[in-house]
Amino acid sequence: MHRIAQRGLALAVCVSLFAATVACSSDDQGGGGKAAVPGVTDTEIVVGTHMPLTGPASAGYSKIAPASKAYFDFVNANGGVNGRKITYKVMDDGYNPANTQQVVRQLVLQDKVFAILNGLGTPTHSGVLDFLKTNRVPDLFVASGSRSWDQPDKYPGTFGFNPDYTVEGKILANYVKSNFAGQKTCFLGQSDDFGTDSLAGVEKVLGKDGVTAKETYVVTNTNVAPQIGAFKTAGCQVVILATVPGFTALALGTAARLSYKPQFVVSNVGGDLPTLAKLLGEAKGLTEGLLGANYLPLMFDANDPWIQLFQKVNKDFGGGAEFDGNVIYGMSVAYLFVQVLQAAGKDLSRESLLAAVEKGGYQGPGLAPLRYAKGDHSGYGGERMVKVSGGVQQFFGPTYETDEADAPVKEYAGTPATPPANGVPTA
Numbered sequence: 001m002h003r004i005a006q007r008g009l010a011l012a013v014c015v016s017l018f019a020a021t022v023a024c025s026s027d028d029q030g031g032g033g034k035a036a037v038p039g040v041t042d043t044e045i046v047v048g049t050h051m052p053l054t055g056p057a058s059a060g061y062s063k064i065a066p067a068s069k070a071y072f073d074f075v076n077a078n079g080g081v082n083g084r085k086i087t088y089k090v091m092d093d094g095y096n097p098a099n100t101q102q103v104v105r106q107l108v109l110q111d112k113v114f115a116i117l118n119g120l121g122t123p124t125h126s127g128v129l130d131f132l133k134t135n136r137v138p139d140l141f142v143a144s145g146s147r148s149w150d151q152p153d154k155y156p157g158t159f160g161f162n163p164d165y166t167v168e169g170k171i172l173a174n175y176v177k178s179n180f181a182g183q184k185t186c187f188l189g190q191s192d193d194f195g196t197d198s199l200a201g202v203e204k205v206l207g208k209d210g211v212t213a214k215e216t217y218v219v220t221n222t223n224v225a226p227q228i229g230a231f232k233t234a235g236c237q238v239v240i241l242a243t244v245p246g247f248t249a250l251a252l253g254t255a256a257r258l259s260y261k262p263q264f265v266v267s268n269v270g271g272d273l274p275t276l277a278k279l280l281g282e283a284k285g286l287t288e289g290l291l292g293a294n295y296l297p298l299m300f301d302a303n304d305p306w307i308q309l310f311q312k313v314n315k316d317f318g319g320g321a322e323f324d325g326n327v328i329y330g331m332s333v334a335y336l337f338v339q340v341l342q343a344a345g346k347d348l349s350r351e352s353l354l355a356a357v358e359k360g361g362y363q364g365p366g367l368a369p370l371r372y373a374k375g376d377h378s379g380y381g382g383e384r385m386v387k388v389s390g391g392v393q394q395f396f397g398p399t400y401e402t403d404e405a406d407a408p409v410k411e412y413a414g415t416p417a418t419p420p421a422n423g424v425p426t427a
Helices: 002-021 064-077 097-110 122-126 129-134 165-179 193-206 225-234 245-257 273-287 305-317 325-344 350-359
Strands: 044-051 085-092 115-117 139-142 158-160 185-190 214-217 238-242 263-266 291-294 382-389 392-401
Touching: 044 064, 044 097, 064 085, 064 305, 064 325, 085 097, 097 115, 097 122, 097 129, 122 193, 129 139, 129 158, 139 325, 165 193, 165 238, 165 263, 165 291, 165 382, 165 392, 185 193, 185 225, 193 238, 214 225, 225 245, 238 245, 245 263, 245 273, 273 325, 305 325, 325 350
Parallel strands: 044 085, 044 115, 115 139, 139 158, 185 214, 185 238, 238 263, 263 291
Antiparallel strands: 291 382, 382 392
């Protein structure tokens, strides 16, 4: 701690003396030359992340970082970014906030990463926001839809990736309102910003009185029978889930065990069909008819050029991992990161990277628009509904966009970009 305090004091003095005209780094060698940029050499860019490779949220999510690494290896094999190869350090936090703080400190203070990329989880990543800000570490594309990542005045170096959970809640509720009018709708959410933000979106559309029963779960307790039983008692006909995959499977399985058959409508982060099918095993048929939303291509669309690219990368650089929505997500994040590295230019610094993200204008696999700008650090701004039918999960209807406030849910008319011929973006 004493060493950390010294670093903080040195950083403050540096800022006051050189203001904004000089790059100020805790790793400045002080030799009178150009300041060293942590994690960046002429040949390498080192970035890090925290992921639940084990623990209650590891189902499916443990595949995200390896998929990102596979895409980086693909880019490295094609020359890297401005001659630099990307090294991705992945640390397991077990979805435990205490572990997250420990591994992120190691990545920043010992491994001296250039940036944290796609740290996963609302309760986990919330605990390292101030640490990353204090150490001026870019905190890009957090793997969660919490609105906490979109606070550019408070956390200028943090950016989201997912549509925020309130946006998603509004889109899911908009569908429920249009297609299940008059039916009792209920809500199960994780007991943190994930559940809170999602419920806020649902209630913006349905109204507080429009949600008959509201329940929460904690990730350390896998018994959701009390919550599902309460929905059955209340006569809930539609249940909206703000759940990670393991708890989506628990909700479906518990409802079946209680002979309770509502229409489940699930958040994108907990609705990947291959992941749920694997969790449910012989009971995978319980996913039939499951509704949800997504904003990235689905693995079931073999003709989508992004799916074709990511499958090839997965085969050549990902060891042929079982291909699912988590792999697509990890590679989509990696593709965007390469885009912003390209835009930041050869003279790479933390400042140039953040400026590149805020410049915006990026397009990739997503169906909805990315919203990065100086005053907006949120990620994707919309989603499209999906449904499981015949063991296949497919999009239907238009893509929708909205905001976390009171804007209406409206159709988005833009079309997805296609990947470059060689699969590597350019500035």
